[in-house]
Amino acid sequence: MWRIRERVRRVQLQNAKQLLLMQAGCQAFRHVTEGKLHQPLDHFNPQDPRTFPQRFLVNEAFWRNPDGPVFLYIGGEGPIFEYDVLAGHHVDMAQQHSALLLALEHRFYGDSVNPDGLKTEHLAHLSSKQALADLAVFHQYISGSFNLSHGNTWISFGGSYAGALSAWFRGKFPHLVFGAVASSAPVRATLDFSAYTNTVGLSLTNKAVGGSVQCLEAVQKAFTAVEAQLMVGNASQVASDFGCCQTPKNLDDQIELMQNLADVFMGAVQYNEEGVYMSISDLCKVMTRQNGTYEKGRDAYNSLVKLAQIYRSITEEPCLDISHEKTLRDLMDTSPHAGRRSERQWTYQTCTEFGFFQTCEENTCPFSGMVTLQFQTEVCSSVFGISQHSLPRRVAFTNTYYGGDSPHTHRVLYVNGGIDPWKELSVIQDRGEGDEDQVIFIEDTAHCADMMSRRLTDRRSLKTARLEVETRVSSWLKMASQERMKKRL
Numbered sequence: 001m002w003r004i005r006e007r008v009r010r011v012q013l014q015n016a017k018q019l020l021l022m023q024a025g026c027q028a029f030r031h032v033t034e035g036k037l038h039q040p041l042d043h044f045n046p047q048d049p050r051t052f053p054q055r056f057l058v059n060e061a062f063w064r065n066p067d068g069p070v071f072l073y074i075g076g077e078g079p080i081f082e083y084d085v086l087a088g089h090h091v092d093m094a095q096q097h098s099a100l101l102l103a104l105e106h107r108f109y110g111d112s113v114n115p116d117g118l119k120t121e122h123l124a125h126l127s128s129k130q131a132l133a134d135l136a137v138f139h140q141y142i143s144g145s146f147n148l149s150h151g152n153t154w155i156s157f158g159g160s161y162a163g164a165l166s167a168w169f170r171g172k173f174p175h176l177v178f179g180a181v182a183s184s185a186p187v188r189a190t191l192d193f194s195a196y197t198n199t200v201g202l203s204l205t206n207k208a209v210g211g212s213v214q215c216l217e218a219v220q221k222a223f224t225a226v227e228a229q230l231m232v233g234n235a236s237q238v239a240s241d242f243g244c245c246q247t248p249k250n251l252d253d254q255i256e257l258m259q260n261l262a263d264v265f266m267g268a269v270q271y272n273e274e275g276v277y278m279s280i281s282d283l284c285k286v287m288t289r290q291n292g293t294y295e296k297g298r299d300a301y302n303s304l305v306k307l308a309q310i311y312r313s314i315t316e317e318p319c320l321d322i323s324h325e326k327t328l329r330d331l332m333d334t335s336p337h338a339g340r341r342s343e344r345q346w347t348y349q350t351c352t353e354f355g356f357f358q359t360c361e362e363n364t365c366p367f368s369g370m371v372t373l374q375f376q377t378e379v380c381s382s383v384f385g386i387s388q389h390s391l392p393r394r395v396a397f398t399n400t401y402y403g404g405d406s407p408h409t410h411r412v413l414y415v416n417g418g419i420d421p422w423k424e425l426s427v428i429q430d431r432g433e434g435d436e437d438q439v440i441f442i443e444d445t446a447h448c449a450d451m452m453s454r455r456l457t458d459r460r461s462l463k464t465a466r467l468e469v470e471t472r473v474s475s476w477l478k479m480a481s482q483e484r485m486k487k488r489l
Helices: 001-023 024-030 089-097 128-145 160-172 192-202 213-231 234-243 251-269 280-287 297-315 324-331 336-340 343-354 373-384 386-402 423-425 460-489
Strands: 032-040 049-059 070-074 100-104 154-159 180-184 190-192 353-355 412-417 438-444
Touching: 001 192, 001 251, 001 460, 024 032, 024 070, 032 128, 049 128, 070 089, 070 128, 070 160, 089 100, 089 460, 100 128, 154 160, 154 460, 160 180, 160 386, 160 412, 180 460, 190 373, 190 386, 192 251, 192 423, 213 234, 213 251, 213 280, 251 324, 251 423, 280 297, 324 343, 324 373, 324 460, 343 353, 343 373, 343 386, 353 373, 373 386, 412 423, 412 460, 438 460
Parallel strands: 070 100, 070 154, 154 180, 180 412, 190 353, 412 438
Antiparallel strands: 032 049, 049 100
């Protein structure tokens, strides 16, 4: 999934660059400046003098100085790029409201890490709580640098984990940010995220996005057939069929294979119709031989083989890497360049705060039951020395601290897509009359789709949702202006 996620991000950045060059030419990039803020390594220990360099971006192109609003794009589990303040729905709205655009990179990701910062002993300072404190210090720094006042209304934006940070920033520091947009935000931590794979299965049956019951059945039969081949000792043939870099001779490698095959479907559902590599419709055409039918398990197996070939061709991967030993070795990489890869840091956060382990032990999972919670959580002890027995307690504390899917927030807009598996951990229903938090549920759309700039191919539901986001942000800015006027009277 990391490779898929990074490919999605890369393609989105390429598309944004092409669009910018067509619309504004090279001059658009001249408005973006980059800076480094030396943040305390531990905000909660005043006796610790250590700092780390945190990278940020500023775009003043649209800003109405001195009283324009401030739109803060919060970085998540990966690097930020200049396009984060040049393209996207939040940038479109910033132009409309003459806002100052900011983006802050999350500590220990991208270039915001000390040379030795990824060693396990230093990762103790990698947490959402420290990240929120970083945002508060950054608010103070920017306010001083640009001579901002209470007349400048701050709105935060974030997607996925950063969407949760956007909501939590508003919840923990309501005096700093007036409103927050939280797209596809998993605000409820959960150790066993079996709901993820279950939702993927349901999404594969969704006719509106090219799925079908037959497609799901073909997927289930294909994974059952692969398991059967492994059980009877045909590992070499399976490796040859699926173009594996290694023969899965031990159980760990076999599970790694099943996980990688499942990732093809999970990635397609999570990022459906983003134009990155394959959509649900594309997958289902292959799995059902394009005519909506399939025969016995062997036919489903062959369809999965074909799908794996197409996937490797699109992603330009020479073979499917299924070495569990290599996976662990990559996660143990503490070199500075690993900060841009992000797997080590995010795995640490899942072990210490969130869980989010996407298991397949329930009967409703369309993939292989070999992918268990026990197997997935072993990485915590193997890589970081974190006891598996401590994980439930750590996840429970996160929900106590933030409120789970009933977070301690108001004036937060929670936006979720209908086929996005992460919606299961977000806020998808209004919590009652008078509550200032609001939800937008977008039928048949995927993870963080609302954050992209408008496209001609967007679904009607997505276009409508963006208009709703714009209406809500406009109302917040108007509300903030009215409150300031009242204070003056």
